[in-house]
Amino acid sequence: MLEHEIAPMTSYQFPPGFMWGAATASYQIEGAVSEAGRQPSVWDTFSATPGHIYDGKTGEIACNHYHLYETDVKWMAELGIQHYRFSIAWPRIIPDGRGRVNEAGVDFYRRLVDCLREHDITPHATLFHWDSPQALEDRYGSWRSREMAMDYADYVTAVVSRLGDRITDWMTINEISCFTHMGYGVEATPPHAPGTRVRTAKEVWQTSHHAVLAHGLGCQAIRAASPRACTVALVDNFAVTVPISESPEHMVAAQKALHTCGSNGGIIFPVLTGAYSPALLEQLGADAPDIQDGDLDIIQQPLDWLGLNIYSGVYVRAAENQQGYEFLSFRDNYPRLHMPWLWILPEALYWAVRHVSDSLGKPELPLLVTENGCAAPDVVNNQGEVIDLERILYLRQYLKALHRAVDEGYPVRGYFLWSLLDNFEWAWGYDRRFGILYTDYETQQRIPKASFHWYQECIRQNRVV
Ligand code: FCB
Numbered sequence: 001m002l003e004h005e006i007a008p009m010t011s012y013q014f015p016p017g018f019m020w021g022a023a024t025a026s027y028q029i030e031g032a033v034s035e036a037g038r039q040p041s042v043w044d045t046f047s048a049t050p051g052h053i054y055d056g057k058t059g060e061i062a063c064n065h066y067h068l069y070e071t072d073v074k075w076m077a078e079l080g081i082q083h084y085r086f087s088i089a090w091p092r093i094i095p096d097g098r099g100r101v102n103e104a105g106v107d108f109y110r111r112l113v114d115c116l117r118e119h120d121i122t123p124h125a126t127l128f129h130w131d132s133p134q135a136l137e138d139r140y141g142s143w144r145s146r147e148m149a150m151d152y153a154d155y156v157t158a159v160v161s162r163l164g165d166r167i168t169d170w171m172t173i174n175e176i177s178c179f180t181h182m183g184y185g186v187e188a189t190p191p192h193a194p195g196t197r198v199r200t201a202k203e204v205w206q207t208s209h210h211a212v213l214a215h216g217l218g219c220q221a222i223r224a225a226s227p228r229a230c231t232v233a234l235v236d237n238f239a240v241t242v243p244i245s246e247s248p249e250h251m252v253a254a255q256k257a258l259h260t261c262g263s264n265g266g267i268i269f270p271v272l273t274g275a276y277s278p279a280l281l282e283q284l285g286a287d288a289p290d291i292q293d294g295d296l297d298i299i300q301q302p303l304d305w306l307g308l309n310i311y312s313g314v315y316v317r318a319a320e321n322q323q324g325y326e327f328l329s330f331r332d333n334y335p336r337l338h339m340p341w342l343w344i345l346p347e348a349l350y351w352a353v354r355h356v357s358d359s360l361g362k363p364e365l366p367l368l369v370t371e372n373g374c375a376a377p378d379v380v381n382n383q384g385e386v387i388d389l390e391r392i393l394y395l396r397q398y399l400k401a402l403h404r405a406v407d408e409g410y411p412v413r414g415y416f417l418w419s420l421l422d423n424f425e426w427a428w429g430y431d432r433r434f435g436i437l438y439t440d441y442e443t444q445q446r447i448p449k450a451s452f453h454w455y456q457e458c459i460r461q462n463r464v465v
Helices: 043-047 066-081 103-118 134-140 147-163 176-184 201-225 248-257 268-275 278-287 293-299 347-359 389-407 450-461
Strands: 019-023 083-087 122-126 169-174 231-236 242-243 303-308 314-318 327-328 365-373 414-420 439-440 444-446
Touching: 019 365, 043 134, 066 134, 066 444, 083 414, 083 444, 103 147, 103 231, 122 268, 134 147, 147 268, 169 201, 169 242, 176 201, 176 414, 201 268, 201 278, 201 293, 231 268, 242 248, 242 347, 248 314, 248 327, 248 365, 268 293, 303 347, 347 365, 347 389, 389 450
Parallel strands: 019 083, 019 414, 083 122, 122 169, 169 231, 231 303, 242 314, 303 365, 365 414
Antiparallel strands: 314 327, 439 444
């Protein structure tokens, strides 16, 4: 072999047809908040209130994707993704939350989807990524009311009956725990819209109960309204319990701990198994939500995929206490990236998959990683480049962990990187950058970071490079 010849690399190869993608969400990228009939969402109101968002920022302009979507789709094509996950803004489609449909709002998504299709990119639309209409907050307090689930289902019908000719992959709701437990939580930090502090834990659980109910009604509405065969998924960010080591006792401990970690027992459990976790209900006692007859049947709908948003996890070990496990907290110098919660734990991706298949008893349910990525303090250097080595390190480790799950035969079908471009990171405003495209917010120029080129090569070779 000549010295300059490099033997072809084949390790960490994904199966043919593995879906490579990237993800975004409407309020985080679109801007154009009062264009073509859109009315405010709770995030417009929340971010306009001083003290809520870092540096007083809002999503008023964000990445101006509403106007620049063609440029952004060109970047996607350049990247080589065949799948793109984005969300549809309810207040563009039904500005008052219920009632009249704003056709001009629907048209924006028609243009976007047609542009994606022209570039052979399959659209995956999330129907709700937190930007609910302010009108419903004013009317009945959004997710505090059961009416929200009914209004959501009507909104879904309006969208799917209009766009179902060109979108066939639907995701009902993104990360229920965030806009319920963090949006209403008595002690939630950083705060999330609508930011209403309810008085009791029971009221918080009631908001997430209404959201899982909305998911179930949404699945039914999609299937009823779609003019074509389609797929339906939930996107969940359940808290992943990772055994401190892969010994039988610690693995059993991680399985048990899954029930009471975060809000798992009241979200992913009823969605997949048709019941709240008994361990959670016991822990909640009088704080458990009111569940009406028939709710659980609605909540547990057949799914074509489950979407997993995984960034980090929680270490667990076996313990000689009543539950048989304990959670281990991270010490301050445990490695993390540019968010307080972004502890680097690649095995969380592997264990997320195993928990769905094994602990939740759904070995046949196809899985998509619908979000994974990290924030880093990116800057443009004097050669005009963004060399985000931390992001490459992070993504490479997580993808290797995912590959392990694929290799062991678990039904992982695809991966969507969060995010295509730097965007409005909720309470952190524009201070935290998750993109593989750098967004210059002054000029709205996009600059591909080193991680963009790295991910492009993974896609090209269909393996972790
Ligand atoms: C997830 C959200 C997404 C983004 C990432 C960093 O929780 O779904 O909108 O903010 O975190």
